[in-house]
Structure formats: C-alpha cells, structure tokens
Amino acid sequence: MKRSTLMGLVMIPLTLAACSAQETGSPENSADVKFQETLQLKLLDAKSGDVITIPEGTFHFDRSLSLTVDGVTIRGAGMDKSILSFKGQVAGAEGLFVTANNFTIENLAIEDTIGDALKISEGNNIVIRGIRTEWTNGPSTKNGAYGIYPVQTTNVLMEGNVAIGASDAGLYIGQSKNVIIKGNRAEFNVAGIEIENTINADVYDNIATNNTGGILVFNMPALKQEGKNTRVFNNKVYENNTKNFGHKGTPVASVPAGTGVTINSNDNVEIFNNEIRDNKTANIIVSSVYSTNYSEGETTTDYDPYPEAIYIYDNQFSGGGNSPDGLDLKALKVSMFGLKGSFPDILWDGYYNKGKLVNGKMPVEFSICINNGDIGIANADGPGGYKNPTKDMSIHKCDLPKLQPVKLGTAG
C-alpha cells in the first residue's frame, strides 16, 4: 500500500514533466526553468573556492547567467557533453557574464546566445579552458558578436577552446595585460582570434581556419590602454576565406575575406614559425586604422595609428594572395601583379609616421622588419591615394630584438 502511494507520487511529476516537454515547441518556453534557477542561484551564493559542476546534458536558458564572486570554478564534463543552450534567449546581452577575479571555467559549451557567449570583464587570474562557443546554424550576421570575450582582464589563460560562428571574434582579448592564448581552434568566425589594445600576449599552437580573418592584432582609438608586445607563433593559419559576415561599422567588418594574420595600428608585434597558407587576400596584412574605413577626425590626439616595430620571421608561407576581397584590392593586385598574379605574402597599406623619419629613413626600432627567406611585400601606398604601389623590400630587411615570453602572474 505504502509503496504504491509512493510510486504514485513519483509518477505524477514524471508524467507532468513529460507532457510539458512535449507541448513546448517555442524556444522561449523550452528553457529548463528549474536548472536555470538552480544554476543562477548557485552562482549568486557561491563562495570563494567553490567548484560549480555542470553535469552531462543539454540545458536551456532564456536569460543571461552572471557571476560576481571571486575564486569560483565552473566545470563541465566536456565541451561536447555539458551544453548550455541559449536558443530563444529573451533577455541579457550575453550567455554568461562574469565580473570576478581568480575565475576558472572549463569543459563545457555555450551555444546560440543572442549576444556574446562568454564575457569576462575586469578580472585578474582568469583561466578559460576546454570551452566551446558556437552558433550552431553556421556563420550568419544574426549570430552573437563574441564567443569568448575577456576584456580589461589581467593574467589570462585561454587554452584548448573551440570558437565557431561568431559574427565578430571567436576568441577575443581586449584591453588586457599578460595573456596566453594557446592550443585553441577558431573556425567560421569573422575574426578567428583577436588581440585588441592588449599588452603582453603570447598566441601560439592555435588553429585558425575558415574565418574571414585568422588572427588579428588590433589597436583601437579612444580607449584607456593602447596595446603592444604580442607574439604570434607556431600557429596554423590557413584558408581563412569565409565571406565577411560582420556588422558594418564594427572594426572587423573592414577585414577583407581571405586574410591570414592582420596587424592594425599595433606596436611591437612578432610573427614567427607559423604555417600561414592559402588566405586569398593576403597571408599577412599590416595596416593602419587609416585604411579601415574610419576618418582621421575621430582618432584621439594621443592615439598612435601606425603599426611600428613589427617583426616577421621564419614562417612557412604557401599559396594565398591570389583572389583578394573587394574591388579596390582586386584592382591593386591586377595592376601590380597581373591578372593571374598574386599578392606577395605580406600586404602593407603604406602608412607610417613621417615625424619619426631620421634623415629620410625610418629607424629600425619603428620599422616593419622581415627576415623570412625570399618572401615579398606589396606596399599599397595608402597615403598617396594608392597611386604608386611598390614592391620595395629594402626598407624591411632588418631585425628587431625579440620580445620576452609572457609569464602569467607577474602583473596585476
């Protein structure tokens, strides 16, 4: 008797659950309300040192999750096993928003957020490991902007993550210090891996393919921190030829499809030992903010728009430069290299700071130095209105002192 009553009680909720699961067709109703509340409550009540585990399974959310407690770890059972799905999200500009120090997140996936997937703002000692961020319908302008998005952070390790389908950057680091980005895979994003206004970043052992641009090292104006000291090495950056699906007006929307590595207005950047191939516009672009569709008027006075102390050496290049994106670049290619020709491995827009010339020559410490076998450069002559492009390598035959490796935990 007792047992049957107990069974009855257990059966009723099960039946109810089954019914409601069947009835809810629309995405906003399919949020697993219970798990959503349980997890958000855990994030609210977390204490430093807590490990919050996400079990295997796919869990639905209709609102952003957020964490503000220092010293918390969120751990799933694997990037293909513990899945936080935000399909049908109705509120919040990101999937998970973290503002906390000493934060680790690992081994889970965040899918189909309406805005950014994982945003981490103003934290020290951040580890993002084995995370997959993905928009499951493939590349689309409707996808959220950023996959993994730490900004204004210090001592950051991004390792073994996978980012797919972001309409801005798959793996992004902005306005940060001391960053290691290693062993990640970025695919079908507008920008695969983007380092922006960041000081001291090592980017290595990553794969960037099928993005619009593979790896980007950018400095944007009007921000409190200008970036410098980035090393990009031992990466595979190939076939980043996906049509740009970014939103016009975003910095990455100006990245031509078919770009391997782009350095824009950043200083002290080393590109070495990478395999860079088959990026149809150019395997490497070095440019200034001036050629990214922004006016001169809006840059702030203390902002340095010129890429300086750029050192490119010992990379393995092949293919690429054969079919640049956009009419201007196509015309430039044809005029310089003929209909069947290709851009050389490096394309430079030609902007430099005339105020730094000494006796008409750019001192080595501000130069774009290339020591990479017999590869060539095309100088597009942006400052001259693209009228007199050249292939002159002579001013680039130089070497720069090598940057120090990034050590986490030394700043902050």
Next chain:
Amino acid sequence: MMLKKGFVFAFLTGILFFITACGDEIQQSPVFYETENPTNLSDWNILHIQIQTLYLSDRVVPYDLNSPLFTDYAHKLRTVWLPEGTTASYRDKEALDFPVGTIISKTFYYPTPNGSPQGGATVVHSDDKTAQHLNPGLNLSAVRLMETRLLVHRKDGWVALPYVWTDDQSDAILKRTGDIKKLELIGRGEGRENFAYIIPNANQCAGCHATNATTRDIAPIGPKARHLNKDYPYADGVKNQLVAWQDMGILVDLPDEKWPQNVDWKASNASLNKRARSYLDINCSHCHNPVGAADTSGLLLEPSTPDGTNLGRCKIPIAAGTGTGNRIFDIVPGKPDASILTYRMHSTNPAVMMPELGRSLSHTEGVALISEWITAMNGTCE
C-alpha cells in the same frame, strides 16, 4: 511528519493574517536587517497594505527624480528611510552619502484597466503620476504591482534585493534569480503590445548599481543631488526635495550655492541639449562613465562629458558587434538615422539594445528626443 509541517504552516499563516487584519495594531516602522534577507517584503515593513491601499510606513519618505530611467513604461514609487537620529550628507556629484541602516525602495507598477482582475496581465500606458497618487495611498484596485527592489545599506556596503509581487498582490517574495512576467500594454497608440517584463537577478541589480566596475561597490543611482533637485507634492504642500529632506532632519551639509540640477526630459521650457543630456545621464551613465562597466566602450554619457569623441560624436564603436546596425559612428551630427546611439536605443533585440537590461519595449519618446538632439548638432564626420 508532513501533516505536522502543514499544521505549523497553517498556524503561522493564521498569525500573519491575524496581524495584517489588525491594521492599526501593527508596528508601522521599517525594520533594518543587518545580515538576514527576509523572504517577504512585508518583513521590512517599508510599505504596508490596508484595505486595498498601499501605504508608506512611518518616516518612509517618497521621492521623485527630474528624469527617471525608462523601464517599459512602468510607474515607480521611490522611497527612502533612514534610522531615527541618522542623517545623509550632501554630495555634489555622487549619490547622497547615506548612513548605514538606510533602506531605499523602488516599487514598479502599472495602472490596470477598470474592472480587471487582480494581478491581471493587461496593463495601461499612462504618464507616471506616482507622487500625485500617494495621498493618502496607492489604490491597489487600479494598479498591478510588479516588483519592489530594495537597496539596503549594511555595514559592509549596499545590498540589492529584488522582491516580486505575488499575483494576488498580497506581498512580494525575494527572488534573487529574477523572473519574467508576460504582460500586455494597452493605451499607447491604437495597438496592444505583448512584452516580457523582466525582473533582474541580484547580480544584474549590481550590474547597474556597481557604477564603479573595478571596486564593484553597489551604490544608489537615483538619489543624487541633480536628480533630486526638484519640487515634490508632499501631503502638507509642494517643496523642493533637498530642502524638504533637510527640514525633515535626514539631510545635512546642504551648501548655500546652487545645487546641480537635471531637467525633466519632457519639459518644454528646458533646452533641447539639457533635456537630452538629462535623459542620457539617468538612462546610460551608470555604466557609461569613466569607471563604469561600459568604460570599455570609450562612450561616456555623464553630464560632465564635453561634446566630442567620448560623447559619441563621430566615434567608432569598439565591440558593438550586432549593435552597430550597419552604422559607422555612435553619433553622426545632424543624422540620427545614421547614428548607432539611436539604433541601439530603439532596438529591443537583447544583443543590440541599450540599456542592455531593464526594458523589453522601445522608448519611442526617448528615442525621438535623442534623435531631435542629434539632428540639431552641427558638424560632420568627414
């Protein structure tokens, strides 16, 4: 066991009923909890209900702002309470310096159609006349209470607590994970608009109220001199709020010089620039300030930001993503339809809209104001 629990519950409920029924007998002063977060709003005793009317408890002071934050056309009943014998000190720019023990409340509600059921999902658009409706109290048969957010000043700092009103409108329950209520708004133009009224979770409360994103200390946003510096219709007459608070003995150090003042963004006698800047201040500057959560963007919308790049003039976005709406600059002088600012204010897409939280509807009148302001701006971005 179950039975016993049930009994205890019924017993307790009985007591509550009894207490509530005894109107005048109940203690009418607010209660400051030093550490505990009571489940029921009624435990704080900031507000109390008698015969379908919501009243403020003893020494709970209602107040109003020159320009308020837009929250899906909700009306807002704002109150402040300071423990007996304590005072807040005047500050010029930041929120007034409130003592430990202060409880600030904000109750969000909508007028309802005549004869609609209590807690019904249909609500009416109308101008916020909260202050005028408070004498003697808010008639609950004409409104739907949504939520009451408390800011409690404890020894270690301010704490934000979201309470959600029950459908029977008898009390509000602490819901730190937030909530969504589906509503229908009528009376704005011809149509009926369905929207999701979103109650923020406790972190999201802090998302706005931690106006310094580095320290993450929570602070009140509304009770700043420039927002409070206006007349209020008290039961015993109309008076400037800062003066009234001084006269009540809850505000000290009010200087002799002119206090800063925002304007009502709807005020036809104020300049367009002042109206727009007042609107942007209360709706945006809690994040868009030099130390706020949106300092990552370089767009700063406090009243003190001079016209220029940081105010958005010909400023390119940093990480706006979808938010650009295919527009190049935050503000293109003379061209609101080419400016990202108006695009994001108008949007209701969570990935695009600004503010990021706190609304599901577009504030048509606010967008119109900012559009007018941009239209009147001189210059170009060439």
